[in-house]
Structures are given as C-alpha cells and as structure tokens.
Amino acid sequence: MDVIFGRNKKEQLEPVRAQVTGRIPSWLQGTLLRNGPGMHTVGETRYNHWFDGLALLHSFTIRDGEVYYRSKYLRSDTYNANTKANRIVVSEFGTMAHPDPCKNIFSKAFSYLSHTIPDFTDNCLINIMKCGEDFYATTETNYIRKINPQTLETLEKVDYRNYVAVNLATSHPHYDAAGNVLNMGTSIMDKGKTKYVIFKIPATVPEDAKGKNPLKHTEVFGSITSRSLLSPSYYHSFGVTENYIVFLEQPFKLDILKMSTAYIRGVNWASCLAFHREDQTYIHIVDQRTGKPLPTKFYTDPMVVFHHVNAYEEDGCLVFDVIAYEDGSLYQLFYLANLNQDFEENSRLTSIPTLRRFAVPLDVDKNAEVGSNVVKLASTTARALKEKDDRVYCQPELLYEGLELPRINYAHNGKPYRYVFAAEVHWSPIPTKILKYDILTKSSLKWGQEHCWPAEPLFVPMPGAKDEDDGIILSAIVSTDPQKLPFLLVLDAKSFTELARASIDAEVHLDLHGLFIPDADGDTREQAPSQEQPDRVPDCHVAPWT
Numbered sequence: 001m002d003v004i005f006g007r008n009k010k011e012q013l014e015p016v017r018a019q020v021t022g023r024i025p026s027w028l029q030g031t032l033l034r035n036g037p038g039m040h041t042v043g044e045t046r047y048n049h050w051f052d053g054l055a056l057l058h059s060f061t062i063r064d065g066e067v068y069y070r071s072k073y074l075r076s077d078t079y080n081a082n083t084k085a086n087r088i089v090v091s092e093f094g095t096m097a098h099p100d101p102c103k104n105i106f107s108k109a110f111s112y113l114s115h116t117i118p119d120f121t122d123n124c125l126i127n128i129m130k131c132g133e134d135f136y137a138t139t140e141t142n143y144i145r146k147i148n149p150q151t152l153e154t155l156e157k158v159d160y161r162n163y164v165a166v167n168l169a170t171s172h173p174h175y176d177a178a179g180n181v182l183n184m185g186t187s188i189m190d191k192g193k194t195k196y197v198i199f200k201i202p203a204t205v206p207e208d209a210k211g212k213n214p215l216k217h218t219e220v221f222g223s224i225t226s227r228s229l230l231s232p233s234y235y236h237s238f239g240v241t242e243n244y245i246v247f248l249e250q251p252f253k254l255d256i257l258k259m260s261t262a263y264i265r266g267v268n269w270a271s272c273l274a275f276h277r278e279d280q281t282y283i284h285i286v287d288q289r290t291g292k293p294l295p296t297k298f299y300t301d302p303m304v305v306f307h308h309v310n311a312y313e314e315d316g317c318l319v320f321d322v323i324a325y326e327d328g329s330l331y332q333l334f335y336l337a338n339l340n341q342d343f344e345e346n347s348r349l350t351s352i353p354t355l356r357r358f359a360v361p362l363d364v365d366k367n368a369e370v371g372s373n374v375v376k377l378a379s380t381t382a383r384a385l386k387e388k389d390d391r392v393y394c395q396p397e398l399l400y401e402g403l404e405l406p407r408i409n410y411a412h413n414g415k416p417y418r419y420v421f422a423a424e425v426h427w428s429p430i431p432t433k434i435l436k437y438d439i440l441t442k443s444s445l446k447w448g449q450e451h452c453w454p455a456e457p458l459f460v461p462m463p464g465a466k467d468e469d470d471g472i473i474l475s476a477i478v479s480t481d482p483q484k485l486p487f488l489l490v491l492d493a494k495s496f497t498e499l500a501r502a503s504i505d506a507e508v509h510l511d512l513h514g515l516f517i518p519d520a521d522g523d524t525r526e527q528a529p530s531q532e533q534p535d536r537v538p539d540c541h542v543a544p545w546t
C-alpha cells in the first residue's frame with residue numbers, strides 16, 4: 001500500500017489527454033475538481049498520518065467525450081515553508097513539527113491560552129468549496145485557500161476569523177437553492193463561551209472597489225453553546241433540511257487544555273481528540289428561521305459520525321441519515337505506520353461504519369407518556385422515546401452496514417431521497433468497491449475490480465433528469481497493478497454499469513472529496529460565469545458534497 005499512501009505524488013502541470021474506452025455521454029461537459037493528500041515526506045522528514053499530507057489538487061476535464069487530467073500541489077504557506085526548509089516545519093493533524101515557524105503567530109481567539117497554541121496549518125487538503133464565483137480548497141482549521149479551478153493555481157489565503165469568530169470550521173459546507181454556503185465552525189472560549197456557530201456566506205454580493213467578496217457578507221444565523229467550555233465536540237459535517245440544521249454534539253471531543261500544551265509536550269493534535277464512551281450524543285436541531293435550537297433534549301447512544309448523508313422533514317418529524325461508528329478508531333487507522341504492506345492486519349476497524357436513520361419529532365407532545373414513542377412515521381422504524389424533563393432518547397434504524405464517503409443527488413439535499421452512493425468499507429477503511437444503496441428497496445448495486453482503489457463516487461445528473469438516479473457516477477480509480485493505469489470511471493447511475501473509463505498516463509493520488517463544475521456553470525473554459533438562475537437549483541448543487 002506504500003504505492004498509494006507512502007510515496008510522494010508527482011504533479012501533472014500540463015493537462016494530459018486520457019485514453020478513453022467506452023463512451024462518455026455527450027452531455028457530460030465540465031470539470032471534476034478534487035482534493036486530497038499527495039506528499040507525505042519532505043526532505044528527510046515524514047508525516048505520521050495520511051491526513052497530514054500536503055494538499056494535491058487534481059482535475060478531470062471532460063469535453064466532447066475526451067478527458068484531460070492535471071494536478072498541482074496547493075502552494076499553501078505550509079507547503080512553501082516546508083519546501084523552503086526542506087523538512088516539515090508546520091504541524092498537522094498527526095504530526096507536531098518542531099520548531100514550528102508559526103509559533104509566534106498566535107491564535108488571537110484562544111484568549112487565555114494564546115501563548116501556547118501555534119497558528120494552525122493552511123494545508124487545505126480535504127475538500128473544495130464554491131463560494132459565489134470563487135473556489136476554495138478547504139480543511140478543518142480557520143484557513144481556506146482560494147484556487148483557480150482551471151489552472152489549479154493557489155490564490156489568497158483566507159482566515160475565516162476575519163469574517164466570523166470560529167477557530168475551526170468544517171470542510172463540508174452545504175449549499176442552499178440559491179447557492180449560498182451554509183457552514184459550521186467552533187468558536188473556542190470567545191468571551192468566556194465555547195460555541196458551535198452556524199454561518200451563511202451569500203452566493204451573490206454587490207461589487208466594491210476590491211471586487212466581489214462574498215466572505216465579507218458572512219452572516220451568523222445561529223449558534224449552540226457547547227456542553228463543555230474546554231472540551232467541544234469534534235465534527236466533520238452536519239445536516240440540513242429546508243428549515244433546520246442538524247448538529248450532533250458527539251462524545252468525540254477536543255481537549256482544549258491538552259491542545260494548549262501539545263506544542264510544548266511535543267504531541268500531535270490527534271492526541272487531543274478522544275472518544276468518551278461513557279457520554280451520550282446530543283442531537284441539536286436548529287430552526288434556520290429563528291436561529292434557535294429546539295428546546296427538547298434529544299439524545300442517543302455514544303457514537304462517532306464523520307459524514308452526514310442527508311436529512312429531511314416528513315409529517316412533523318425530522319429524519320436524518322448518518323454514517324456512524326461505535327468509537328473513534330477510524331482516525332487511528334490512518335497513521336501511515338498502519339498503512340504499510342501489512343495494512344490488512346494493522347488497519348482493521350473495530351467497528352463497521354453503518355448507515356443509521358434517526359427521526360425526531362419537531363414538536364414533542366408535552367402530554368405524551370414517558371416511555372412512549374413520539375415518532376409515528378410509517379417510512380422508518382427509528383424511534384424517539386419520551387423521557388422525563390424534556391428529554392427524548394432516539395433509537396436509529398440500521399439501514400446498511402459497511403459504507404463511507406457518501407454522496408447523494410444534491411438536488412435532493414434536505415429533501416426526501418432514495419439513493420446513497422458511497423464507497424464500500426468493511427473492516428479496512430480503504431474502499432475496494434463503490435456502491436449504490438436504495439433506501440426504499442434496501443438493495444444495493446456495486447462496482448469493483450481487482451487492484452482498483454476507488455475514490456468517493458460523485459453523482460452528476462443528466463440534463464432534464466426525471467428520476468433521482470438519472471445521471472452518471474464519476475470516481476477516480478487508483479490501481480496497484482503496475483500494468484494498469486489509473487482511470488476516471490464513468491458509471492450509469494441507474495444500472496451502475498460502466499459506460500466508459502479514461503486511463504491516465506500520469507500519477508493519480510487517492511483523494512478525499514471534491515465537486516463537479518459543469519461547463520456552463522464555472523469559468524473552466526475561460527468564459528464569463530453564467531448568470532444566476534434563482535428558480536433552479538444551481539448546477540454546483542448537484543455536485544458539491546455535503
């Protein structure tokens with residue numbers, strides 16, 4: 001597995017034309033833009049964890065049945081500092097660098113601890129976010145990096161803290177029907193409080209002397225006070241419906257005191273993150289119209305969720321689907337020491353990721369009997385049991401076992417939906433297949449091939465699509481067979497059969513997340529961006545993952 005995880009990947013700066021076999025539908029025109037770690041060694045130094053790797057952006061431009069591939073490292077301050085020093089000098093999730101050149105740039109928001117926590121990294125390796133007409137590479141710190149989606153060049157470094165008081169923000173924003181970005185971040189000990197902040201970045205803004213900057217118009221429209229000042233929950237994503245935000249305050253927590261001493265103790269950020277199996281998972285539902293959380297104290301058993309799949313409102317209830325684990329061991333498995341030749345033994349999950357459906361009543365009947373199920377939905381066996389003191393215990397319906405990196409048809413985000421596209425994951429966290437799960441029939445279709453390691457499958461709807469699965473699936477496939485080139489796989493989303501593959505004679509890395517920019521939507525052909533069409537879900541919606 002060293003080929004996939006250990007080796008530094010070469011950038012492919014000039015677009016290389018792929019060898020296409022099969023036929024790519026003629027309507028599919030645009031760019032699949034994705035992000036993930038590509039470099040794990042700098043000089044003689046090596047990162048400890050796969051999530052530490054320097055961000056490598058790559059794109060597959062699909063035009064008239066042909067595919068062009070290119071890749072480029074994000075020229076983050078972290079990348080530049082490491083390259084200049086020829087060693088790792090900036091700390092990442094699993095690697096504390098010594099000395100950190102940023103140690104003097106103190107995080108203002110950690111008011112009490114300001115002299116101990118070094119500035120976070122801007123190595124934005126996780127996802128791509130569309131913000132107005134701009135694209136950003138994202139991670140989970142307070143930094144995002146603007147990029148040129150066509151050339152993959154790195155542009156401005158943006159500090160979220162200039163626009164909203166958050167020290168950490170998710171790399172999985174949502175988009176509403178108008179293309180506004182909805183995201184969440186954690187504000188640590190600001191004015192004596194630790195909060196989870198929900199903010200909106202508008203898609204369209206008036207132009208000023210410096211041009212259009214939607215971030216300047218960022219608006220906080222709600223927040224949830226953390227149950228603990230010094231140990232806020234870690235979260236990687238959240239859910240939205242038409243009127244609500246779903247936030248899981250899970251017992252997988254960051255220890256701020258540990259973080260404040262991590263640098264002097266020489267330990268990494270990951271060691272400041274722990275699963276508390278004695279705790280519960282609090283389910284917060286925030287009304288987007290008022291910014292206020294619902295008063296009922298919904299909770300469930302301890303679990304760890306990285307990816308929300310979707311959420312929607314049905315008959316006075318809110319239904320939400322997540323991929324859940326019994327513990328926090330997933331991140332442990334991505335230490336590079338575990339991803340070696342013996343990775344099948346060293347990298348075994350202690351709990352299988354499962355698709356769980358929860359349902360909570362939006363209005364709990366005060367007179368309901370203690371112990372009664374206050375969810376009466378025919379569509380799910382998920383239950384919510386009334387307890388004393390405004391507490392409701394939620395019991396999920398188990399939908400499917402062994403999946404991760406979920407995507408949906410984004411036109412159904414926040415709405416009832418039927419299909420989940422995901423990577424198949426059982427005891428090893430490295431996917432070998434991709435799958436389509438039908439929630440209605442509880443059946444699945446799969447694609448997999450020997451020595452092929454698929455990335456997150458992304459759904460692109462066909463023009464005039466009627467059914468939810470009218471469209472195609474794109475997935476970049478990395479191969480460990482030296483005879484086989486990596487390729488972009490194009491599947492028919494309905495039948496899950498292969499329509500085409502585009503083999504790429506260049507290095508392709510195993511990535512994390514990304515989005516599809518239809519030609520009409522982006523300026524990938526150096527054309528003027530299209531006008532906003534408010535009545536229709538913007539094209540970017542079909543693609544950005546949630």
Ligand SMILES: CC1=C(/C=C/C(C)=C/C=C/C(C)=C/C=O)C(C)(C)CCC1
Nearest residue numbers: 051092093120121126140141168269306
């Ligand atoms: C650097 C840094 C962090 C980085 C977290 C990362 C990089 C997480 C990646 C998660 C992925 C890739 C999940 C996939 O499902 C923290 C913990 C927020 C805390 C502060 C500093």
Ligand SMILES: [Fe+2]
Nearest residue numbers: 172236307513
């Ligand atoms: Fe993710």
